[in-house]
Amino acid sequence: MCIAFPGKILSIDPDNFAVIEISGTRREVSLDIVDEPVTVGDYVICHAGYAIQRIDEEAALEKLSFLQELIDNEIY
Protein backbone atom coordinates (compact mmCIF):
# COMPACT_ATOMS: atom_id res chain seq x y z
CA MET A 1 0.00 0.00 0.00
CA CYS A 2 2.75 2.43 0.94
CA ILE A 3 4.64 1.33 -2.12
CA ALA A 4 6.51 4.18 -3.77
CA PHE A 5 9.07 4.52 -6.54
CA PRO A 6 11.93 6.82 -7.42
CA GLY A 7 11.22 8.64 -10.68
CA LYS A 8 13.07 11.28 -12.67
CA ILE A 9 11.24 14.52 -13.42
CA LEU A 10 11.03 15.15 -17.19
CA SER A 11 8.73 18.16 -17.21
CA ILE A 12 6.51 20.27 -14.94
CA ASP A 13 3.25 21.94 -16.04
CA PRO A 14 1.65 25.16 -14.68
CA ASP A 15 -0.96 23.10 -12.79
CA ASN A 16 1.84 21.65 -10.61
CA PHE A 17 1.84 18.23 -12.23
CA ALA A 18 5.10 16.64 -13.34
CA VAL A 19 5.79 13.93 -15.88
CA ILE A 20 8.22 11.47 -14.35
CA GLU A 21 10.04 8.48 -15.75
CA ILE A 22 10.27 5.26 -13.77
CA SER A 23 12.33 2.56 -15.49
CA GLY A 24 11.24 3.58 -18.97
CA THR A 25 7.57 4.25 -18.24
CA ARG A 26 6.16 7.74 -17.94
CA ARG A 27 3.60 8.85 -15.39
CA GLU A 28 2.00 12.05 -14.28
CA VAL A 29 2.39 12.95 -10.61
CA SER A 30 1.19 15.93 -8.60
CA LEU A 31 3.81 18.05 -6.86
CA ASP A 32 1.27 19.49 -4.36
CA ILE A 33 2.80 17.92 -1.25
CA VAL A 34 6.55 18.05 -1.93
CA ASP A 35 8.18 20.21 0.74
CA GLU A 36 11.02 21.69 -1.28
CA PRO A 37 11.42 23.15 -4.77
CA VAL A 38 12.07 20.51 -7.43
CA THR A 39 13.21 20.93 -11.01
CA VAL A 40 13.51 18.89 -14.18
CA GLY A 41 16.19 16.23 -13.72
CA ASP A 42 15.52 15.75 -9.98
CA TYR A 43 14.51 12.33 -8.66
CA VAL A 44 11.40 12.17 -6.51
CA ILE A 45 9.79 9.35 -4.54
CA CYS A 46 6.26 8.88 -5.90
CA HIS A 47 3.27 7.35 -4.17
CA ALA A 48 -0.36 7.19 -5.32
CA GLY A 49 0.13 9.80 -8.03
CA TYR A 50 1.92 12.28 -5.78
CA ALA A 51 5.61 13.06 -5.36
CA ILE A 52 6.24 12.83 -1.61
CA GLN A 53 9.95 13.64 -1.38
CA ARG A 54 12.94 14.76 -3.41
CA ILE A 55 15.65 12.11 -3.23
CA ASP A 56 18.81 13.28 -1.52
CA GLU A 57 21.47 12.31 -4.05
CA GLU A 58 24.33 13.22 -1.75
CA ALA A 59 22.95 11.05 1.06
CA ALA A 60 22.46 8.17 -1.35
CA LEU A 61 26.00 8.28 -2.75
CA GLU A 62 27.56 8.77 0.66
CA LYS A 63 25.67 5.77 2.03
CA LEU A 64 26.68 3.49 -0.84
CA SER A 65 30.37 4.34 -0.58
CA PHE A 66 30.22 3.93 3.21
CA LEU A 67 28.64 0.47 2.90
CA GLN A 68 31.15 -0.55 0.24
CA GLU A 69 33.99 0.51 2.51
CA LEU A 70 32.45 -1.35 5.44
CA ILE A 71 32.21 -4.54 3.42
CA ASP A 72 35.58 -4.26 1.64
CA ASN A 73 37.40 -3.83 4.92
CA GLU A 74 35.12 -6.09 6.98
CA ILE A 75 34.74 -3.44 9.67
CA TYR A 76 31.63 -4.83 11.27
Next chain:
Amino acid sequence: MKYIDEYRSPDLVRGLLDAVAILAAGIGRDVSLMEICGTHTHAVGRYGLRRLLPGTLRLVSGPGCPVCVTSIGDVDRALHLAGLPGVTFATFGDMLRVPGTGGENLARLRAAGKDVRVIASPADAVRFAEENPARQVVLLGIGFETTAPTVAAAVLRARERGVGNLSVFSAHKTVPQAIRALIADRSLNIDGFLCPGHVSVITGVEAYRMIPQAGRAAAITGFEPADIAEGVLLLLRQIADGRFEVAIQYARGVKAQGNARAREVMAEVFEPGDAEWRGLGVIPGSGLRIRREFEAFDALRRFTLPEIRSAEFRGCRCGDVLRGVMSPDQCGLFGEACTPASPLGPCMVSGEGTCAAYYKYERGL
Protein backbone atom coordinates in the same frame (compact mmCIF):
# COMPACT_ATOMS: atom_id res chain seq x y z
CA MET B 1 17.31 1.93 -12.60
CA LYS B 2 18.87 4.58 -10.47
CA TYR B 3 18.20 4.32 -6.71
CA ILE B 4 17.04 0.72 -7.05
CA ASP B 5 19.68 -1.40 -8.79
CA GLU B 6 22.52 -0.26 -6.50
CA TYR B 7 20.59 -1.62 -3.54
CA ARG B 8 20.13 -5.01 -5.15
CA SER B 9 23.85 -5.67 -5.57
CA PRO B 10 24.54 -9.25 -4.41
CA ASP B 11 27.97 -8.24 -3.08
CA LEU B 12 26.49 -5.50 -0.97
CA VAL B 13 23.68 -7.70 0.39
CA ARG B 14 26.08 -10.59 1.07
CA GLY B 15 28.49 -8.30 2.92
CA LEU B 16 25.68 -6.86 5.05
CA LEU B 17 24.30 -10.32 5.85
CA ASP B 18 27.79 -11.45 6.91
CA ALA B 19 27.89 -8.49 9.27
CA VAL B 20 24.41 -9.41 10.56
CA ALA B 21 25.52 -13.00 11.23
CA ILE B 22 28.60 -11.88 13.18
CA LEU B 23 26.64 -9.39 15.24
CA ALA B 24 23.80 -11.86 15.94
CA ALA B 25 26.30 -14.46 17.13
CA GLY B 26 27.84 -11.85 19.44
CA ILE B 27 24.46 -11.09 21.01
CA GLY B 28 24.24 -14.76 21.94
CA ARG B 29 20.49 -15.04 22.42
CA ASP B 30 17.38 -15.26 20.26
CA VAL B 31 16.23 -11.89 18.94
CA SER B 32 12.77 -11.01 17.61
CA LEU B 33 12.45 -8.20 15.12
CA MET B 34 9.21 -6.98 13.61
CA GLU B 35 8.81 -5.56 10.13
CA ILE B 36 5.73 -3.39 10.59
CA CYS B 37 5.14 -2.57 6.95
CA GLY B 38 3.42 -4.88 4.46
CA THR B 39 5.78 -3.72 1.72
CA HIS B 40 8.67 -4.91 3.91
CA THR B 41 6.94 -8.27 4.49
CA HIS B 42 6.63 -8.64 0.77
CA ALA B 43 10.25 -7.63 0.05
CA VAL B 44 11.55 -9.98 2.76
CA GLY B 45 9.69 -12.85 1.09
CA ARG B 46 10.55 -11.89 -2.46
CA TYR B 47 14.29 -11.73 -1.79
CA GLY B 48 14.28 -14.82 0.43
CA LEU B 49 15.76 -12.83 3.30
CA ARG B 50 14.11 -14.86 6.06
CA ARG B 51 16.16 -17.92 5.17
CA LEU B 52 19.35 -15.88 4.77
CA LEU B 53 19.22 -14.55 8.30
CA PRO B 54 20.86 -16.43 11.19
CA GLY B 55 18.67 -18.96 13.04
CA THR B 56 18.69 -16.88 16.21
CA LEU B 57 16.91 -14.03 14.42
CA ARG B 58 13.15 -14.14 14.12
CA LEU B 59 11.47 -11.71 11.75
CA VAL B 60 7.82 -11.22 12.72
CA SER B 61 5.35 -9.54 10.38
CA GLY B 62 3.27 -6.71 11.80
CA PRO B 63 0.02 -4.85 11.12
CA GLY B 64 1.33 -2.62 8.33
CA CYS B 65 -1.11 -3.45 5.55
CA PRO B 66 -3.87 -0.82 5.53
CA VAL B 67 -6.26 -3.04 3.62
CA CYS B 68 -5.79 -5.88 6.11
CA VAL B 69 -6.30 -3.76 9.22
CA THR B 70 -9.49 -2.16 7.85
CA SER B 71 -12.23 -3.35 10.19
CA ILE B 72 -15.04 -5.48 8.85
CA GLY B 73 -17.42 -2.65 9.82
CA ASP B 74 -15.57 -0.19 7.57
CA VAL B 75 -15.52 -2.74 4.73
CA ASP B 76 -19.31 -3.13 5.09
CA ARG B 77 -19.77 0.66 5.12
CA ALA B 78 -17.65 1.00 1.98
CA LEU B 79 -19.74 -1.68 0.26
CA HIS B 80 -22.94 0.11 1.29
CA LEU B 81 -21.70 3.43 -0.14
CA ALA B 82 -20.55 1.75 -3.36
CA GLY B 83 -24.00 0.25 -3.81
CA LEU B 84 -25.92 3.55 -3.57
CA PRO B 85 -27.65 4.77 -6.74
CA GLY B 86 -25.83 7.58 -8.54
CA VAL B 87 -22.56 6.88 -6.74
CA THR B 88 -19.24 6.32 -8.49
CA PHE B 89 -17.00 4.62 -5.96
CA ALA B 90 -13.29 5.31 -6.43
CA THR B 91 -10.82 2.99 -4.74
CA PHE B 92 -7.26 1.77 -4.84
CA GLY B 93 -7.13 -1.65 -6.47
CA ASP B 94 -6.14 -3.65 -3.41
CA MET B 95 -9.54 -3.13 -1.77
CA LEU B 96 -11.48 -4.74 -4.62
CA ARG B 97 -11.69 -8.28 -3.30
CA VAL B 98 -11.76 -7.66 0.45
CA PRO B 99 -14.88 -9.46 1.71
CA GLY B 100 -17.55 -7.85 3.84
CA THR B 101 -19.78 -9.66 6.33
CA GLY B 102 -21.88 -11.38 3.67
CA GLY B 103 -18.89 -12.32 1.52
CA GLU B 104 -19.72 -9.44 -0.81
CA ASN B 105 -16.86 -7.38 -2.25
CA LEU B 106 -16.33 -4.34 -4.48
CA ALA B 107 -15.35 -6.48 -7.47
CA ARG B 108 -18.66 -8.36 -7.29
CA LEU B 109 -20.59 -5.10 -6.94
CA ARG B 110 -18.83 -3.87 -10.05
CA ALA B 111 -19.69 -7.08 -11.89
CA ALA B 112 -23.31 -6.55 -10.85
CA GLY B 113 -23.27 -3.16 -12.60
CA LYS B 114 -22.31 -0.75 -9.83
CA ASP B 115 -19.86 1.99 -10.82
CA VAL B 116 -16.70 1.00 -8.94
CA ARG B 117 -13.53 2.50 -10.36
CA VAL B 118 -9.92 1.67 -9.57
CA ILE B 119 -7.79 4.79 -9.38
CA ALA B 120 -4.01 5.13 -9.29
CA SER B 121 -4.18 8.55 -7.68
CA PRO B 122 -6.69 10.50 -5.57
CA ALA B 123 -6.19 13.33 -8.09
CA ASP B 124 -7.89 11.07 -10.67
CA ALA B 125 -11.04 10.98 -8.52
CA VAL B 126 -11.14 14.81 -8.47
CA ARG B 127 -10.73 14.90 -12.24
CA PHE B 128 -13.48 12.32 -12.74
CA ALA B 129 -15.85 14.24 -10.45
CA GLU B 130 -15.16 17.43 -12.38
CA GLU B 131 -15.86 15.77 -15.71
CA ASN B 132 -19.00 13.97 -14.45
CA PRO B 133 -20.96 16.51 -12.38
CA ALA B 134 -24.08 14.30 -12.39
CA ARG B 135 -22.31 11.52 -10.46
CA GLN B 136 -21.65 11.51 -6.72
CA VAL B 137 -18.01 10.43 -6.51
CA VAL B 138 -17.04 8.72 -3.24
CA LEU B 139 -13.31 8.22 -2.73
CA LEU B 140 -12.29 5.49 -0.31
CA GLY B 141 -9.55 7.04 1.82
CA ILE B 142 -7.42 4.19 2.97
CA GLY B 143 -3.79 3.94 4.01
CA PHE B 144 -1.35 5.30 6.56
CA GLU B 145 0.58 8.57 6.72
CA THR B 146 2.04 7.95 3.26
CA THR B 147 -1.36 7.93 1.58
CA ALA B 148 -3.45 10.24 3.77
CA PRO B 149 -1.69 13.43 2.56
CA THR B 150 -2.43 12.50 -1.07
CA VAL B 151 -6.14 12.16 -0.24
CA ALA B 152 -6.05 15.41 1.74
CA ALA B 153 -4.33 17.16 -1.19
CA ALA B 154 -7.09 15.89 -3.49
CA VAL B 155 -9.75 17.31 -1.15
CA LEU B 156 -7.99 20.69 -1.10
CA ARG B 157 -7.79 20.66 -4.90
CA ALA B 158 -11.48 19.76 -5.14
CA ARG B 159 -12.40 22.67 -2.86
CA GLU B 160 -10.16 25.05 -4.77
CA ARG B 161 -11.81 24.06 -8.08
CA GLY B 162 -15.33 24.17 -6.63
CA VAL B 163 -15.98 20.46 -7.13
CA GLY B 164 -19.18 19.76 -5.18
CA ASN B 165 -19.77 16.11 -6.06
CA LEU B 166 -16.76 14.50 -4.39
CA SER B 167 -16.64 13.07 -0.89
CA VAL B 168 -14.20 10.87 1.01
CA PHE B 169 -14.94 7.89 3.21
CA SER B 170 -11.92 8.06 5.48
CA ALA B 171 -10.67 4.77 6.88
CA HIS B 172 -7.15 6.19 7.23
CA LYS B 173 -5.01 5.13 10.15
CA THR B 174 -1.79 6.32 11.71
CA VAL B 175 1.13 4.10 12.66
CA PRO B 176 2.54 5.38 16.01
CA GLN B 177 -0.54 4.47 18.07
CA ALA B 178 -0.45 0.93 16.68
CA ILE B 179 3.22 0.59 17.61
CA ARG B 180 2.31 1.67 21.15
CA ALA B 181 -0.29 -1.10 21.26
CA LEU B 182 2.26 -3.64 20.00
CA ILE B 183 4.82 -2.59 22.60
CA ALA B 184 2.17 -2.88 25.34
CA ASP B 185 1.13 -6.36 24.18
CA ARG B 186 2.69 -8.77 26.68
CA SER B 187 2.23 -11.81 24.45
CA LEU B 188 4.55 -10.19 21.93
CA ASN B 189 8.16 -9.69 22.80
CA ILE B 190 9.77 -7.64 20.09
CA ASP B 191 13.36 -6.46 20.52
CA GLY B 192 13.42 -4.13 17.54
CA PHE B 193 11.25 -2.65 14.83
CA LEU B 194 12.01 -2.14 11.14
CA CYS B 195 10.01 1.08 10.72
CA PRO B 196 8.18 1.71 7.45
CA GLY B 197 10.27 3.78 5.05
CA HIS B 198 7.55 5.61 3.20
CA VAL B 199 5.39 6.42 6.22
CA SER B 200 8.59 7.91 7.67
CA VAL B 201 9.13 10.11 4.60
CA ILE B 202 6.11 11.99 5.92
CA THR B 203 6.42 11.58 9.71
CA GLY B 204 10.19 11.72 10.22
CA VAL B 205 11.70 10.16 13.36
CA GLU B 206 9.19 11.78 15.74
CA ALA B 207 6.58 9.06 15.14
CA TYR B 208 8.78 6.38 16.70
CA ARG B 209 10.11 8.05 19.87
CA MET B 210 8.15 5.58 22.00
CA ILE B 211 10.23 2.66 20.72
CA PRO B 212 13.63 3.61 22.19
CA GLN B 213 11.78 4.98 25.25
CA ALA B 214 10.48 1.44 25.78
CA GLY B 215 14.00 0.02 25.47
CA ARG B 216 13.52 -1.39 21.97
CA ALA B 217 15.50 -0.75 18.81
CA ALA B 218 14.12 1.19 15.82
CA ALA B 219 15.43 1.67 12.28
CA ILE B 220 13.59 3.48 9.49
CA THR B 221 14.31 1.19 6.59
CA GLY B 222 14.00 1.19 2.79
CA PHE B 223 12.64 -1.60 0.66
CA GLU B 224 15.48 -3.03 -1.41
CA PRO B 225 17.36 -6.09 -0.13
CA ALA B 226 20.45 -4.08 0.88
CA ASP B 227 18.20 -1.62 2.71
CA ILE B 228 16.52 -4.37 4.73
CA ALA B 229 19.82 -6.13 5.50
CA GLU B 230 21.30 -2.85 6.71
CA GLY B 231 18.13 -2.07 8.68
CA VAL B 232 18.50 -5.41 10.50
CA LEU B 233 22.19 -4.61 11.10
CA LEU B 234 21.33 -1.23 12.66
CA LEU B 235 18.77 -2.89 14.95
CA LEU B 236 21.23 -5.57 16.08
CA ARG B 237 23.86 -2.94 16.78
CA GLN B 238 21.45 -1.10 19.11
CA ILE B 239 20.52 -4.37 20.83
CA ALA B 240 24.18 -5.38 21.21
CA ASP B 241 25.14 -2.00 22.67
CA GLY B 242 21.99 -1.65 24.79
CA ARG B 243 21.63 1.91 23.43
CA PHE B 244 18.35 2.58 21.70
CA GLU B 245 17.44 5.27 19.17
CA VAL B 246 15.49 5.80 15.96
CA ALA B 247 18.12 5.14 13.29
CA ILE B 248 17.54 6.24 9.70
CA GLN B 249 18.76 3.60 7.27
CA TYR B 250 16.68 5.02 4.40
CA ALA B 251 18.51 8.34 4.39
CA ARG B 252 18.09 8.99 0.67
CA GLY B 253 14.34 9.41 1.17
CA VAL B 254 13.81 10.17 4.85
CA LYS B 255 14.75 13.35 6.62
CA ALA B 256 14.71 13.39 10.42
CA GLN B 257 12.02 16.08 10.35
CA GLY B 258 9.96 14.28 7.68
CA ASN B 259 7.84 16.18 5.15
CA ALA B 260 6.24 19.06 7.05
CA ARG B 261 4.22 20.25 4.06
CA ALA B 262 2.54 16.87 3.64
CA ARG B 263 1.76 16.83 7.37
CA GLU B 264 0.23 20.33 7.16
CA VAL B 265 -1.99 19.31 4.24
CA MET B 266 -3.04 16.19 6.16
CA ALA B 267 -3.78 18.18 9.35
CA GLU B 268 -5.75 20.80 7.43
CA VAL B 269 -8.27 18.22 6.20
CA PHE B 270 -8.11 15.49 8.87
CA GLU B 271 -8.11 15.37 12.65
CA PRO B 272 -7.27 12.40 14.86
CA GLY B 273 -10.14 10.12 15.84
CA ASP B 274 -10.55 6.66 17.28
CA ALA B 275 -10.24 3.83 14.78
CA GLU B 276 -10.93 0.14 14.87
CA TRP B 277 -8.12 -2.08 13.60
CA ARG B 278 -8.65 -5.65 12.64
CA GLY B 279 -6.75 -7.69 15.20
CA LEU B 280 -5.84 -4.78 17.44
CA GLY B 281 -9.34 -3.51 18.24
CA VAL B 282 -10.17 0.16 18.78
CA ILE B 283 -7.03 2.27 19.20
CA PRO B 284 -7.77 5.81 20.47
CA GLY B 285 -6.48 8.59 18.23
CA SER B 286 -5.20 6.21 15.56
CA GLY B 287 -7.71 7.19 12.89
CA LEU B 288 -8.12 10.27 10.72
CA ARG B 289 -11.57 11.80 10.39
CA ILE B 290 -12.48 14.71 8.19
CA ARG B 291 -12.62 18.06 10.01
CA ARG B 292 -15.95 19.82 10.34
CA GLU B 293 -14.92 22.66 8.03
CA PHE B 294 -14.60 20.06 5.27
CA GLU B 295 -17.89 18.31 6.09
CA ALA B 296 -19.10 18.83 2.51
CA PHE B 297 -16.37 16.38 1.51
CA ASP B 298 -17.16 13.80 4.20
CA ALA B 299 -19.04 10.80 2.81
CA LEU B 300 -20.18 9.83 6.32
CA ARG B 301 -21.97 13.19 6.67
CA ARG B 302 -23.17 13.42 3.09
CA PHE B 303 -24.84 10.00 3.08
CA THR B 304 -26.97 8.46 5.81
CA LEU B 305 -25.68 5.01 6.55
CA PRO B 306 -27.98 2.45 8.14
CA GLU B 307 -26.99 0.40 11.17
CA ILE B 308 -24.94 -2.45 9.68
CA ARG B 309 -24.42 -5.63 11.71
CA SER B 310 -20.88 -6.68 10.86
CA ALA B 311 -19.28 -9.99 11.76
CA GLU B 312 -15.84 -11.42 11.08
CA PHE B 313 -15.58 -14.53 8.95
CA ARG B 314 -15.37 -17.54 11.27
CA GLY B 315 -12.07 -19.38 11.41
CA CYS B 316 -10.04 -16.57 9.84
CA ARG B 317 -7.08 -15.72 12.09
CA CYS B 318 -6.06 -12.51 10.32
CA GLY B 319 -6.38 -10.62 13.59
CA ASP B 320 -3.77 -12.77 15.33
CA VAL B 321 -1.50 -12.67 12.28
CA LEU B 322 -1.69 -8.86 12.24
CA ARG B 323 -0.71 -8.69 15.92
CA GLY B 324 2.31 -10.84 15.16
CA VAL B 325 1.29 -13.53 17.67
CA MET B 326 0.60 -16.12 14.99
CA SER B 327 2.32 -17.04 11.77
CA PRO B 328 0.02 -17.54 8.73
CA ASP B 329 0.80 -21.25 8.40
CA GLN B 330 -0.57 -21.79 11.91
CA CYS B 331 -4.06 -20.88 10.66
CA GLY B 332 -6.18 -23.89 9.76
CA LEU B 333 -7.46 -22.21 6.62
CA PHE B 334 -4.03 -21.20 5.25
CA GLY B 335 -3.22 -22.78 1.90
CA GLU B 336 -6.27 -25.06 2.15
CA ALA B 337 -9.59 -23.22 2.20
CA CYS B 338 -7.82 -19.85 1.91
CA THR B 339 -5.43 -19.18 -0.98
CA PRO B 340 -4.66 -16.09 -3.09
CA ALA B 341 -6.91 -17.52 -5.83
CA SER B 342 -9.86 -17.86 -3.43
CA PRO B 343 -9.03 -15.78 -0.38
CA LEU B 344 -11.26 -15.87 2.68
CA GLY B 345 -9.57 -13.22 4.79
CA PRO B 346 -8.05 -9.81 4.10
CA CYS B 347 -4.47 -10.89 4.87
CA MET B 348 -4.71 -13.27 1.91
CA VAL B 349 -6.71 -10.89 -0.31
CA SER B 350 -4.30 -8.00 -0.25
CA GLY B 351 -1.18 -8.40 -2.36
CA GLU B 352 0.89 -7.18 0.55
CA GLY B 353 -1.02 -9.04 3.23
CA THR B 354 1.10 -11.28 5.43
CA CYS B 355 -0.75 -14.46 4.44
CA ALA B 356 -0.43 -13.68 0.72
CA ALA B 357 3.30 -13.00 1.11
CA TYR B 358 3.84 -16.23 3.08
CA TYR B 359 1.78 -18.25 0.59
CA LYS B 360 3.80 -16.87 -2.29
CA TYR B 361 7.29 -16.99 -0.79
CA GLU B 362 7.57 -18.73 2.55
CA ARG B 363 5.80 -22.07 2.29
CA GLY B 364 7.75 -25.17 3.19
CA LEU B 365 10.37 -23.30 5.20
